[in-house]
Amino acid sequence: MMMVGAGSFQTPGGVPPLPPPPREGATGRSLSAKARAPTVLGLLAAVVLVMLTLGLGANLVFLYRDGVERGEAQVLALRDGAREQAAAAVSRIDLLLSGLTEGLALRPEVERWGDAGIHALLVRQRALLPMVRGIIVTNEAGRLTHDSEAAIPANMDLSDRDYVRALRADPQSGLYIGEPVRGRTSGRWFISMSRRFTDQQGAFKGVVTAVVDPVALGTVFSPFLPGAGGELEVLRDDGRVLLHLPDFERFMGAARGHQSFFRDVLAAAPSGSIRVAGSTEESVYRLEGGEAGLFFTWATVPGSPLLVTVSASYDGLLRSWWQVLPYHLGAIACIILVILALVLKVHRQIRHLNGLIVALSNREAALVAARRSSEEANRAKTLFLANMSHELRTPLNAIIGFSDMLANGIHGALADRQQDYARDINLSALHLLDLINDILDVAKIESGGYLLHERPCNLAAIIRAAERMLGPRVREKGLVMDTVCVDGEAWVMADERAMQQVLLNLLSNAVKFTPEGGRITVSLGLNEGGGMVLVVGDTGPGIPAEHLALVLEPFYQVGEVETRSHEGTGLGLPLAKALVEKHEGALRLDSQPGQGTRVSVTLPAARVLPPQRPPVEAKP
Incomplete structure (x- = not known):
């Protein structure tokens, strides 16, 4: 029994080495697998190439759509920024004019032509806004009485100007934005923004006008102009163009109100956007080479009779996509070549891999056998410990009992030295019994048999x-x-x-x-x-x-x-x-x-x- 127990503790010395790969044609299964391998590999390569091409094509489509969406979002952001800028500019000019009208109503010298105090006031106020070229005051008859740009104003009748006529006729009007016109003395374009002023009794006394420089105004709005052929325009709600970027001279003062596009689209909604298929005569803007279409968006300016439009061609929005297109096509070609090279390399290694698969299968079988042998050895160890503990407990119990009887003198008194020996025997047996019990408990726990x-x-x-x-x-x-x-x-x-x-x-x-x-x-x-x-x-x-x-x-x-x-x-x-x-x-x-x-x-x-x-x- 001891020999059997000792043998049960032995475990396999190691996993057997890999067997040599089987010879070609060793089994019908290996021959069949090798015969099918090139066909399967070719089909797999074709599927990979098709999937790769479709994937890269889909990626190009995604990048195209993403470029369109990003470009349109950028144009919308520029439109909103231009609208906020227009609202801020109009608000500042209106605030300046409101202060002037209230102040002039309290100063009787405003009726004196070319008064020095009024001139100094206008000069100070004009310096507050760089986009304002000058500030002029006309009396109730439309005669120029004060000019921030000249201490002695020109003898000029402005009663025919639209802002004078409109503010004289409408006592309830607020800020009036006039049509772009050329100055009669300077010959330069300007945009008028005017307010009527009255005396303390409420009688109409004239008009205060801020002469806005389109060039300075264009500088303010230029950050909101889309690149790559984009355009920006500020119009009155009747379709009159106040500012056009770029090339403001060409479109300054142009009338859009008669166009059906303006009536049916821009005037129909306070804001919106539209994709124009091409540059048609009905478009507010006609971009150069616009066959690919453009993205057009507009929004009204809150608190003023103004409309801001921003447009950009899709050629410009997708310029980055066109730039990366050759790189994507080149990448597709390179990847296809790499895949073909890898297929050829894999094809040469198919037979070697078949041999390794067989060898690994044999190794797996060996590992399974080794694990089974180890489990059997563990069970044998547990059985051996249980048998040995039973075999040892029986004589130990006898030793413990008899030594205790001898030490206690049940069958006669012993000499002191004999009694000490009996106690030592009893203690040693008890210690050995505890040791056996501990070893058995550890073995039971390791094997899962401890309940x-x-x-x-x-x-x-x-x-x-x-x-x-x-x-x-x-x-x-x-x-x-x-x-x-x-x-x-x-x-x-x-x-x-x-x-x-x-x-x-x-x-x-x-x-x-x-x-x-x-x-x-x-x-x-x-x-x-x-x-x-x-x-x-x-x-x-x-x-x-x-x-x-x-x-x-x-x-x-x-x-x-x-x-x-x-x-x-x-x-x-x-x-x-x-x-x-x-x-x-x-x-x-x-x-x-x-x-x-x-x-x-x-x-x-x-x-x-x-x-x-x-x-x-x-x-x-």
Whole structure:
């Protein structure tokens, strides 16, 4: 039986080496696979090329649509910015004119032609807005009376100007934006923005006009002009063009109100956008080379009778797409060539791969056989340990019983030396029995054969029982044992025998390694998560950091000095850790040389029972 048991511990020495690849034509299956490989590879290459071409084509379409959407979004953003800029410019000019009309109504010298004080006021106000070329004042008859650009204004009749006629006729009118006209003295284009002013009795006294320079206004709006042939225009709500970028001279003052595009599209909605298929006569703008179409958008300016339009050709919006198109086509060609080269290379390696596949299949079979052999060896080991423990327990029980009878003098008194021998035999047998039980428990846990017999148990009572069992050894070494429990009872659902073994193993280690006069502490309580925590600490020599993980392995002991001065097999901590983990708990070891050791056992909150719960029998 010993020979069989010893043999059962042996494991396979290694996986057999890879067998040589089979010769070509060794089996019908390999011949068939090799015959089909070129055809399958060709079909696969064709499918990959088609899918790649379709994918890259779809990517080009996506980039095209993305370019269109991004370009249109950019044009819309420029339109909104131009609208906000127009609203701000009109608001500033209107604010300036409103202040002037209120101030002039209080100054009677405004009726004196070329008054120096009025001239100085106009000069100061004109300097506030760079886009305003000048400020003029006409009286109720339409005669020029004051001019910020001339201390002595020209003798000029402006009663025919649209802004004079409109403001004289409408007492309720606010800011009036006139048609672009050329100055009679300068010959330069300007846009008039005017307000009527009255005296304190409300009688019409004239018009204050801001002469807006289109060139300066164009500088303000130029950041909102789309690149690549884009155009921007500011119109009155009747279709009169006030500003056109670029080339404002060509379109200055043009009338759009008669065009059907203006009537049916621009005047029909306060804002919107449209895709124009080409440059038609009905378009507000006609771009050069616009066969590809353009994107046109408009919006009214809040608080003023103005309309802002922005347009850009799709050729310009997609310029980046046209630039990257050759690179995409080149990439497609290069990838196709690379794929063809890879197909040829893979074709040359097909036969070699077939051989490797067969070899790997053989290796897999060998690994399966090795695993099966290892499992059989593990089962044989467990069976061997169980048989050996049974075989050893029988004589050990006899040795323990007879040695105890001899030591106690049941069949006659022994000499002192004989009695000491009997006690030594009894203690050694008990120690060997404990060792056998520990080894068997470790083997059962490793093989999954250890079953828990769970029932409600009181950890506080287990601690008190363990203290009584180890009391003589504690007193013999002169140790101090302190116990700190939150409650007199601490009920958990667990295997009582297993928890007793865990606590005895931890306390036995503490007593064993704590020097004379040392202290052992046992604490029990709940953590923040509601789990039960048992802590055993001692003032022993401690464990170096590099050995903390190793002492939890079976049969490992720290250092030669400890091994020689203390008995033990190195199974106490590993067995305790395994039993705790069987309860879904955790065992943690904290120690530093010279500062003692602290072992924490944590059971999950699901195993903690309500306080003062009486023990009940576990249901079968």
